[in-house]
Amino acid sequence: MSVEKEAGRLYIVPTPVGNLEDMTFRAVNVLKDADLVLAEDTRTSSVLLKHYDIRAHLESHHKFNEHKTAEIIKERILSGLNVALISDAGTPGISDPGFLLVRTCVNEGIEVQTLPGATAFVPALVSSGYPCDRFCFEGFLPVKKGRQTRLQELSSETRTMIFYESPYRLVKTLEQFAEFFGQDRECSVAREISKKFEEHRRGTVSEVAQWYRENEPKGEIVIIVAGAQPVKAPKKSYKAEE
Numbered sequence: 670m671s672v673e674k675e676a677g678r679l680y681i682v683p684t685p686v687g688n689l690e691d692m693t694f695r696a697v698n699v700l701k702d703a704d705l706v707l708a709e710d711t712r713t714s715s716v717l718l719k720h721y722d723i724r725a726h727l728e729s730h731h732k733f734n735e736h737k738t739a740e741i742i743k744e745r746i747l748s749g750l751n752v753a754l755i756s757d758a759g760t761p762g763i764s765d766p767g768f769l770l771v772r773t774c775v776n777e778g779i780e781v782q783t784l785p786g787a788t789a790f791v792p793a794l795v796s797s798g799y800p801c802d803r804f805c806f807e808g809f810l811p812v813k814k815g816r817q818t819r820l821q822e823l824s825s826e827t828r829t830m831i832f833y834e835s836p837y838r839l840v841k842t843l844e845q846f847a848e849f850f851g852q853d854r855e856c857s858v859a860r861e862i863s864k865k866f867e868e869h870r871r872g873t874v875s876e877v878a879q880w881y882r883e884n885e886p887k888g889e890i891v892i893i894v895a896g897a898q899p900v901k902a903p904k905k906s907y908k909a910e911e
Contacts, residue, residue: 674748676747676748676749677745677747677748677749677752677779678751678780678781678782679752679754679770679774679781679782680699680703680752680781680782680783680784681753681754681760681761681762681767681771681781681782681784682700682754682761682784682786683696683755683760684714684756684758684759684787685717685758685863686758686787686788686789686862686889687758687861687862687864687867688864689720691786691787691863692721692786693785696784696786697721699784700718700721700723701723701724702751703725703751703752703753704726704751704752705725705726705728705745705751705752705753706718706723706726706727706728706754706755707728707729707730707742707752707753707755707770708727708728708729708755708757709731709755709757709765709766710729710731711727711728711729714727714755715727717755725753730742730754730766730770731766732766735766735769735770739769739770740773742773743770743773743774743777743779746774746779747779754770758787758789758889759787760783760787760788763788763806763808764833787863789859789862789889789891790806790833790891793831793857793862793869793893794831794891794893796857796859797857797859797871798857799857799893799896800828800829803828803829804831805826805829805830805831806831807830807831808831809834810832810834810842816845817845817849820845820848820850821849823849825897825900826896827897827899829895829896831891831892831894832891832892833892836885836886836888839881839890839892840878840881840882840886842892843856843858843874843875843877843878843881843892844878846892847873847875847878850874852875853875854874854894854897855872855873855894856871856872856874856877856892856893857870857893858881858886858890858891858892859892859893860887860890860891861887861888861889862891866888874894
């Protein structure tokens with residue numbers, strides 16, 4: 670009589686965004702115990718795994734192949750494998766591959782465990798000095814189609830806004846913020862979070878744009894933009910009935 674093998678699990682494992690010491694004990698143990706580790710870039714992740722003496726089998730899972738591999742990985746988990754997904758830095762699924770695989774596994778009834786851990790926008794937000802009780806995460810704006818429409822929609826957003834951006838597009842993006850949000854809108858640009866040369870540049874979007882015109886930005890960048898001031902509704906006046 671054959672016994673049906675119990676399905677494995679999918680683990681979502683955050684990795685450091687800068688300092689390797691930001692790795693959690695649990696993350697190391699999960700990766701050591703996993704039958705398979707999926708990485709956005711195996712060359713980048715190999716450095717991390719070697720640092721912690723993690724010898725798990727490593728395969729690539731990135732935005733160019735995730736549509737094809739999600740179903741294959743699902744079947745391997747159903748066959749009993751425990752699979753861990755990591756990205757180059759931070760938490761998979763947050764502006765990184767992961768969503769499609771998680772959705773595929775959830776729809777199949779596979780247990781998904783996401784470990785708490787590093788993600789770049791949290792320290793950038795908290796260090797900005799802007800309200801962080803309510804915020805909206807926008808990640809990377811559309812590069813071309815839909816970009817101006819989205820900026821127009823966000824111009825009246827009252828919550829603190831979070832954006833990811835490439836150093837090559839940073840100045841252009843800040844100039845567009847000045848155009849759509851106003852030159853005096855406050856912002857904080859966090860660069861190289863958790864690394865040796867971590868930097869937080871605060872001021873109006875115009876001031877910060879000017880700084881980076883004169884000082885070429887490098888590294889990973891998070892932009893925190895203060896929300897718009899709420900528009901107060903006019904007070905209603907009530908006339909006494911005669």
